Amino acid sequence: xxxxxxxxxxxxxxxxxxxxxxxxxxxxxxxxxxxxxxxxxxxxxxxxxxxxxxxxxxxxxxxxxxxxxxxxxxxxxxxxxxxxxxxxxxxxxxxxxxxxxxxxxxxxxxxxxxxxxxxxxxxxxxxxxxxxxxxxxxxxxxxxxxxxxxxxxxxxxxxxxxxxxxxxxxxxxxxxxxxxxxxxxxxxxxxxxxxxxxxxxxxxxxxxxxxxxxxxxxxxxxxxxxxxxxxxxxxxxxxxxxxxxxxxxxxxxxxxxxxxxxxxxxxxxxxxxxxxxxxxxxxxxxxxxxxxxxxxxxxxxxxxxxxxxxxxxxxxxxxxxxxxxxxxxxxxxxxxxxxxxxxxxxxxxxxxxxxxxxxxxxxxxxxxx
Amino acid sequence: xxxxxxxxxxxxxxxxxxxxxxxxxxxxxxxxxxxxxxxxxxxxxxxxxxxxxxxxxxxxxxxxxxxxxxxxxxxxxxxxxxxxxxxxxxxxxxxxxxxxxxxxxxxxxxxxxxxxxxxxxxxxxxxxxxxxxxxxxxxxxxxxxxxxxxxxxxxxxxxxxxxxxxxxxxxxxxxxxxxxxxxxxxxxxxxxxxxxxxxxxxxxxxxxxxxxxxxxxxxxxxxxxxxxxxxxxxxxxxxxxxxxxxxxxxxxxxxxxxxxxxxxxxxxxxxxxxxxxxxxxxxxxxxxxxxxxxxxxxxxxxxxxxx
Numbered sequence: 001x002x003x004x005x006x007x008x009x010x011x012x013x014x015x016x017x018x019x020x021x022x023x024x025x026x027x028x029x030x031x032x033x034x035x036x037x038x039x040x041x042x043x044x045x046x047x048x049x050x051x052x053x054x055x056x057x058x059x060x061x062x063x064x065x066x067x068x069x070x071x072x073x074x075x076x077x078x079x080x081x082x083x084x085x086x087x088x089x090x091x092x093x094x095x096x097x098x099x100x101x102x103x104x105x106x107x108x109x110x111x112x113x114x115x116x117x118x119x120x121x122x123x124x125x126x127x128x129x130x131x132x133x134x135x136x137x138x139x140x141x142x143x144x145x146x147x148x149x150x151x152x153x154x155x156x157x158x159x160x161x162x163x164x165x166x167x168x169x170x171x172x173x174x175x176x177x178x179x180x181x182x183x184x185x186x187x188x189x190x191x192x193x194x195x196x197x198x199x200x201x202x203x204x205x206x207x208x209x210x211x212x213x214x215x216x217x218x219x220x221x222x223x224x225x226x227x228x229x230x231x232x233x234x235x236x237x238x239x240x241x242x243x244x245x246x247x248x249x250x251x252x253x254x255x256x257x258x259x260x261x262x263x264x265x266x267x268x269x270x271x272x273x274x275x276x277x278x279x280x281x282x283x284x285x286x287x288x289x290x291x292x293x294x295x296x297x298x299x300x301x302x303x304x305x306x307x308x309x310x311x312x313x314x315x316x317x318x319x320x321x322x323x324x325x326x327x328x329x330x331x332x333x334x335x336x337x338x339x340x341x342x343x344x345x346x347x348x349x350x351x352x353x354x355x356x357x358x359x360x361x362x363x364x365x366x367x368x369x
Numbered sequence: 370x371x372x373x374x375x376x377x378x379x380x381x382x383x384x385x386x387x388x389x390x391x392x393x394x395x396x397x398x399x400x401x402x403x404x405x406x407x408x409x410x411x412x413x414x415x416x417x418x419x420x421x422x423x424x425x426x427x428x429x430x431x432x433x434x435x436x437x438x439x440x441x442x443x444x445x446x447x448x449x450x451x452x453x454x455x456x457x458x459x460x461x462x463x464x465x466x467x468x469x470x471x472x473x474x475x476x477x478x479x480x481x482x483x484x485x486x487x488x489x490x491x492x493x494x495x496x497x498x499x500x501x502x503x504x505x506x507x508x509x510x511x512x513x514x515x516x517x518x519x520x521x522x523x524x525x526x527x528x529x530x531x532x533x534x535x536x537x538x539x540x541x542x543x544x545x546x547x548x549x550x551x552x553x554x555x556x557x558x559x560x561x562x563x564x565x566x567x568x569x570x571x572x573x574x575x576x577x578x579x580x581x582x583x584x585x586x587x588x589x590x591x592x593x594x595x596x597x598x599x600x601x602x603x604x605x606x607x608x609x610x611x612x613x614x615x616x617x618x619x620x621x622x623x624x625x626x627x628x629x630x631x632x633x634x635x636x637x638x639x640x641x642x643x644x645x646x647x648x649x650x651x652x653x654x655x656x657x658x659x660x661x662x663x664x665x666x667x668x669x670x671x672x673x674x675x676x
Contacts, residue, residue, distance in 0.1 A: 271473075
């Protein structure tokens with residue numbers, strides 16, 4: 001189907017993406033760095049990557065995994081552990097005599113290591129877990145995420161992981177800004193770099209999805225038995241999807257660490273996985289573009305646009321009822337429930353942006369159904 | 370040795386009983402709808418919050434408890450009607466996502482109502498009294514729980530095996546569509562299941578929060594997951610299995626919590642190892658082991674996948 005599709009929508013999509021990157025770069029130079037926009041864009045980029053990596057499993061392979069937070073935790077910790085400057089270690093690992101690791105690696109190496117570590121954990125976990133089906137698999141991966149969390153919090157590993165204390169002082173997004181000798185920022189890159197990181201990773205995932213491996217994964221999703229009969233090695237492909245997804249979840253975790261500037265194992269709960277799952281559902285299970293859109297939408301709503309719901313508002317003399325701390329989340333949950341119950345296909349269904357741009361593809365999509 | 374272990378064993382039995390009451394809700398719903406009701410742990414938490422607010426309104430306690438159970442049952446019923454019934458024909462994954470959505474909603478709703486603060490659970494007379502059994506000092510609720518659990522389970526098993534609605538439940542869990550053709554009103558059966566499950570979760574919450582008397586929006590998540598593990602461990606769909614699984618998990622978890630102290634007192638270790646961190650992780654490790662060794666659990670029935 002890909003071959004027959006005209007090139008034009010693809011080119012428009014690429015142009016749009018390039019335009020977004022340029023807009024981000026320009027906005028960053030012009031607007032004050034404290035603008036809420038950048039918080040949303042940074043966090044949105046992180047969530048977009050994580051959501052797409054989850055979509056690769058849940059949407060494209062049909063493996064209902066709930067271990068995302070665990071793999072993000074691994075990524076965040078590996079990144080933090082290997083990038084905290086040596087001079088800061090005594091302060092960060094104050095209860096563990098400065099920790100055992102007394103060297104740092106470049107940021108990019110640390111990010112890749114974060115991904116590889118998460119993929120390695122996924123490989124180990126996948127050995128037993130991927131033999132399970134649907135909801136058993138979900139609960140087992142959820143369990144593994146909890147186990148990982150406990151291991152990283154264990155005092156016995158304190159010299160490496162700092163136990164249940166937080167990791168901090170590692171390079172964060174603001175360190176990407178180019179500064180002159182006086183420490184004044186000359187070129188702002190703190191939003192563009194996460195965008196590029198997330199963009200490259202998502203591009204890799206898209207390439208995987210559109211490869212023969214990706215078609216095999218979709219075949220597994222649609223019918224395992226039939227896929228196996230067609231000669232697809234189920235175990236091999238599932239393991240591949242699981243490890244690749246976890247790799248990018250690990251990278252996403254490292255980026256989340258950069259965004260938050262601190263890392264603590266106790267924040268990577270199953271609630272975080274649920275949140276990402278809901279983002280995927282809102283975007284449309286099986287649509288990369290949908291996941292990206294809904295990530296930014298989700299973050300923008302929760303961090304920015306719906307903030308007013310958390311504060312008391314008056315219109316004239318009228319005191320608007322119900323508005324107080326936490327109301328935003330209630331509204332949010334109700335929106336999510338409406339999507340889950342009535343718009344099960346989410347924003348994009350299983351369509352991608354190029355599909356929407358070409359009317360022909362839309363017709364073809366219906367014809368297939 | 371025994372003196373050190375006994376208090377942990379005792380609280381393990383008590384917690385196990387409370388998990389059992391939640392686990393029954395999971396196992397019954399799974400038996401009928403093949404759905405992991407992720408929101409069940411939150412129903413348990415909501416029951417706790419309702420108790421906090423009703424007791425604060427100044428009603429006498431003998432009225433509070435039935436009222437709490439009634440409202441909890443209502444919540445369970447409502448959840449099923451609003452979030453699961455419209456998805457009856459949808460793929461299982463959608464229903465599971467809906468369950469996660471309900472869980473998210475309930476937690477956020479409680480966060481909004483309480484302002485995210487820990488709420489002090491009211492002290493219920495008699496079961497909150499302290500008593501001494503052998504070397505352990507504990508609350509009466511610890512001793513009451515296992516007996517109450519057994520009583521409720523016997524009643525439930527009688528209901529399922531001896532009454533008409535029980536028979537309908539068994540039929541629906543065997544074959545959803547055929548039982549519908551036989552004239553069983555599926556929606557009533559499913560609602561009843563949720564009502565029973567929520568009722569037991571409500572009872573469980575009264576017992577649980579008497580022991581751990583603070584309630585916050587996330588306090589249902591962990592007990593909920595553990596109860597689910599217990600249900601899988603015992604063989605999902607089987608009520609005795611869920612109860613036995615819950616007791617095993619409750620006891621093991623508490624032993625691990627106290628393992629540092631036990632090992633230290635027994636002279637096996639000289640410094641605490643910090644093993645208590647693993648008390649939660651243990652349940653999940655157990656879950657994964659059981660899923661690999663005997664996926665149907667202790668008492669579960671074998672289901673084969675049809676093409």
